[in-house]
């Protein structure tokens with residue numbers, strides 16, 4: 001009988017509890033020992049794209065820990081706001097409630113301006129998750145992106161999830177991210193879709 005293999009440590013380069021919960025569920029079937037990033041570690045997100053920021057975080061945390069590291073940078077692009085908040089999604093305001101408040105106010109103003117020009121309201125949006133995996137030396141070995149299209153609701157709905165989840169509606173299901181169970185968001189959400197692309201490559205790399 002082959003000896004049981006030791007799980008490979010994989011650090012999740014994030015301080016966001018919501019993201020860590022989602023990754024822990026997505027990674028549960030892999031022979032990995034999931035670890036949080038070092039306490040208090042903050043990597044400055046100076047990149048101009050989500051992918052660049054995911055790479056920065058994966059490289060820095062892998063170098064600091066000497067472990068395989070998975071980083072995610074995600075963002076919400078709203079059509080009527082010309083793609084904002086986008087790469088600035090985390091820095092749009094100081095708390096989730098304030099970020100949602102600012103988004104709804106700016107979208108309402110943009111749609112009033114569209115109305116004044118005789119244009120219909122536009123509530124289309126898209127979540128993107130850029131994932132990067134660095135090896136223990138800090139070299140980027142895998143990169144993928146997942147997307148989830150949807151609509152911005154006029155008011156928050158649902159008590160689950162985190163971040164912008166209560167105002168992001170997935171029209172096919174008629175549910176906001178915050179109204180979905182974890183498995184459903186894991187299947188159709190941007191992070192789950194990115195992870196579906198990453199998983200076979202990660203198994204091949206670490207298996």
Ligand code: IMP
Pocket residue numbers: 016072073074075076089090091099161162163164165177189191
């Ligand atoms: P970052 O990827 O940590 O820079 O986070 C980007 C911003 O988008 C933060 O405000 C997060 O709370 C938010 N965000 C990231 N992923 C999700 C998600 O799956 N649902 C809702 N908000 C999210």
